[in-house]
Amino acid sequence: MTEALWRVVWWFNGLVLAYFLILNLSYTASSMMAFRTLRRHIRRLRALDLDDLLSSVGAPPITLIAPAYNEEATCVESVRSLLTLQYPAFEVVVVNDGSKDRTIERLTEAFDLTPADRMASGTVPTAEIRGILTSRSHRNLWVVDKVNGGKADALNAGLNRCRTPIFCAIDADSILDRDALSRIVRPFLEDRTTVAAGGVVRIANGCVVRDGSVVEVGLPSSFLAQLQALEYLRAFLAGRVGWEAAGSTLLISGAFGAFRRDLVAAIGGYDTATVGEDMELTVRLHRYCLERGIAYHVAFVPDPAAWTECPTTFRVLRRQRDRWQRGLIETLVKHRAMLFRARYGRIGLIAFPFYFFMEMLGPVIEGFGYLAFAATLASGRGSGQYFTAFLLVSIVLGSVLSIAAVALEELSFHRYPKSADLARLIWLGVAENFGYRQMTMFWRLTGTFSALRGKHGWGKMERVGFATAATSALDPQPGAAGPTPPPGPAVIEAANRR
Amino acid sequence: MIDDLGRDPLILALVIGIVGLIVLALALIGTAVRFRVRNNRTGREWSRRERTWDPLILMVLSGAGPDLAIHESVAPADRLYFIEYLLRYARRLEGPERAVIERIAEPYLGPLVNRIGHRDEAFRARAIRTVGTLGQARYRDVIVAALDDPSDLVAMAAARSLTQSGSPALAAAVLAKLSRFGRWRPSLIASMLVRVGPAMAEPLRAMMADASAEPAVRVIAVEALAELSDPLAADAAARLLAGVTDRNLVVALLGxxxxxxxAEHLKVVRPLVASPDAPVRARAYATVARLDPGFSTDQIAQVLRDESPWVPIRVVEALESIGARRLVAEINAAAHRA
Incomplete structure (x- = not known):
């Protein structure tokens, strides 16, 4: 019996090694492809002269849909930021998803909102709409006030009020680069089969924001947030760009993604039954188009950026990762029919299996792998030398992938101008292997168990808001609410806001 | 472990792997640092060049100094940067000032034209864009030839350059190649053509009426004519509506x-309000609402009964465009009650 158990452990160790090899080879391949793709992308951008391209009336109008739930601290500044975007024609539709705080009052005061008529353009079912408001000061601002139904439901309410051929879903607390819309719309201009396009999400903590725009980029002061800044670089510049190069973009972040309205409406909008509504929508778009033989393209564009606040406490970060893992599992399980099915092309044969086995089952394999390794070592049946050597390989390889992402950033957009930040990012690439990766893996593992238990809901996301100052950056106290943003120029230090 | 290196091949392989990865990590750090140094240097160099060139170009533009003053300040290694610098200026200027910039750029464009044969499409497109902006008169043939480049990006750069010239003759070359821009968004191509001005209306009308042309190309022509608000084209569009079946083309013609x-076009538009295709129906209703002075409450009830939400939305937009506020209020109130 014991011998049989050890055989299982032995095989499991083999499985973990195979997982480790495939995962890291995939990441390496993705980073290499990203290098080539980013170089090409930068050259194309220089050749295109985007400003001129979009100065014409040919630029398609866009609706920005920003769901807001209890965002009284940040909503005014965020909406103000959206209204200052540089794009020929766009509307902003803020969906107040039954906030229990003063979100709607804040918006009403700041933008002089008044009840208005706006007929629904879609019929996706949503929670009850309490009213539609429009701004007397900004003709392109609309607010949909509705009963709480969750983020996906709020996005659907916005979708139902969208009248433009393209909509852009963003988080209400995100700050977009001024030219973000011009950049994210490019795939829609170049290829009429484009149905969706995602942009990069970057960490706003540590950046200076003035007049609703990030004007100075820096790493956050919190170590936990710094690690996430590096993680986002790796995920977007190495990961997503790599998948784009492979023609297999399976995820467009809910924080910043543009979609063709008619197609999203045709597939019934966002799925309200999952907390991973962004990935679910992207996968469903793929599935819908592939099953019907519709020519389509889901693009990832690495230059437009949305700046978002990241958690700076372990508690909130744990909740976020738990939710992400649940969303991933819900989506992949729902669309499991796509797994290894040739009719879904590269999505069914490459991207979906990767996410299924490497991202979804990864934490389980890795988590139990640590236990199996430890048990093997403790029993004296394993070689401490092998263990040490594999551990070292794992650490160095992890560092290589992160440093590659930093190099990609320098090659392409070099948004962190301070040399100290570059050195810090490189150092973080090594440091994250000692505890942070294991910790996030553990949270993803608990997220897997949460999904198996059928846990739903987002968990509370605490927002303190932008601290503002007239001339300098501030470091607001964690847990303290930010003051009401004053009209006119404001400097915002978004670091350590929780 | 050190002792086992010679005996255990797996350990040896792992150690070699670790050393290799450390070397790779160091190489990547070196690459990142090199990129950073290069970026910083490029930034500093640009600032230096701008400090040198800014006063000189202002002097030449104001006629206070000869071109030679600025030519002498451009080192051979800086020529491509100088062209890029002039390009930025050229975009902001028109008329005689623009002509001065083009004159200053002339001696530097030759080497750039060689890049039009580069194997990388981005280099070719950039060269076309630059030459098209700063030396179109001289390199017109090269730019027209680029419309046949295998790369869409290069062809688009050429098309934009030719349409920006404002010359109907050059834009005609683009019109002849419209089918190759089938992947691009039609409204973008249409607005490019419209930049040339009303002189484009006639060839566009011909293209719209050409039944042998691809519907996608005809849609571009129709959208451009709509942007030009060409009344003659509206007559032709009304005639075409009776015989066209392609949905996108019908919607464009209605637009x-x-x-x-x-109002006399209504007789061909009215039957389309019964189309089973919602986008066609919505556009047809909107056109009726805009053109029919007798559009009334009865028709509003019909609009509101339509299964597509786009029908009332487009009708409201149409009524708003002609200032029919009472009818808009009536529709909104009825929709609210529903």
Whole structure:
């Protein structure tokens, strides 16, 4: 019996090694492809002269849909930021998803909102709409006030009020680069089969924001947030760009993604039954188009950026990762029919299996792998030398992938101008292997168990808001609410806001 | 472990792997640092060049100094940067000032034209864009030839350059190649063509009426004519509506009649309000609402009964465009009650 158990452990160790090899080879391949793709992308951008391209009336109008739930601290500044975007024609539709705080009052005061008529353009079912408001000061601002139904439901309410051929879903607390819309719309201009396009999400903590725009980029002061800044670089510049190069973009972040309205409406909008509504929508778009033989393209564009606040406490970060893992599992399980099915092309044969086995089952394999390794070592049946050597390989390889992402950033957009930040990012690439990766893996593992238990809901996301100052950056106290943003120029230090 | 290196091949392989990865990590750090140094240097160099060139170019533009003053300041290694610098200026200027910039750029464009044969499409497109902006008169043939480049990006750069010239003759070359831009968004191509001005209306009308042309190309022509609000095109569009079946083309034609049509066109538009295709129906209703002075409460009830939400939305937009506020209020109130 014991011998049989050890055989299982032995095989499991083999499985973990195979997982480790495939995962890291995939990441390496993705980073290499990203290098080539980013170089090409930068050259194309220089050749295109985007400003001129979009100065014409040919630029398609866009609706920005920003769901807001209890965002009284940040909503005014965020909406103000959206209204200052540089794009020929766009509307902003803020969906107040039954906030229990003063979100709607804040918006009403700041933008002089008044009840208005706006007929629904879609019929996706949503929670009850309490009213539609429009701004007397900004003709392109609309607010949909509705009963709480969750983020996906709020996005659907916005979708139902969208009248433009393209909509852009963003988080209400995100700050977009001024030219973000011009950049994210490019795939829609170049290829009429484009149905969706995602942009990069970057960490706003540590950046200076003035007049609703990030004007100075820096790493956050919190170590936990710094690690996430590096993680986002790796995920977007190495990961997503790599998948784009492979023609297999399976995820467009809910924080910043543009979609063709008619197609999203045709597939019934966002799925309200999952907390991973962004990935679910992207996968469903793929599935819908592939099953019907519709020519389509889901693009990832690495230059437009949305700046978002990241958690700076372990508690909130744990909740976020738990939710992400649940969303991933819900989506992949729902669309499991796509797994290894040739009719879904590269999505069914490459991207979906990767996410299924490497991202979804990864934490389980890795988590139990640590236990199996430890048990093997403790029993004296394993070689401490092998263990040490594999551990070292794992650490160095992890560092290589992160440093590659930093190099990609320098090659392409070099948004962190301070040399100290570059050195810090490189150092973080090594440091994250000692505890942070294991910790996030553990949270993803608990997220897997949460999904198996059928846990739903987002968990509370605490927002303190932008601290503002007239001339300098501030470091607001964690847990303290930010003051009401004053009209006119404001400097915002978004670091350590929780 | 050190002792086992010679005996255990797996350990040896792992150690070699670790050393290799450490070397790779160091190489990547070196690459990142090199990129950073290069970026910083490029930034500093640009600032230096701008400090040198800014006063000189202002002097030449104001006629206070000869071109030679600025030519002498451009080192051989800086020529491509100088062209890029002039390009930025050229975009902001028109008329005689623009002509001065083009004159200053002339000696530097030759080497750039060689890049039009580069194997990388981005280099070719950039060269076309630059030459098209700063030396179109001289390199017109090269730019027209680039419309046949295998790369869409290069062809688009050439098309934009030719349409920006404002010359109907050059834009005609683009019109002849419209089918190669089938992947691009039609409204973008249409607005490019419209930049040339009303002189484009006639060839566009011919293209719209050409039954042998691809529907996608005809849609571009129709959208451009709608942007020009060409009344003659509206007559032609109304005639075409009776015989066209391609949905996108029908919607585009209705759009043209919507902006440039007259009440007498209604007889071909009205039957389309019964179309089973919602986008066609919505556009047809909107056109009726805009052109029919007798559009009334009865028709509003019909609009509101339509299964597509786009029908009332487009009708409201149409009524708003002609200032029919009472009818808009009536529709909104009825929709609210529903």
């Amino acid at each position: 043209l009649v919507f902006v440039a049509g007259r």
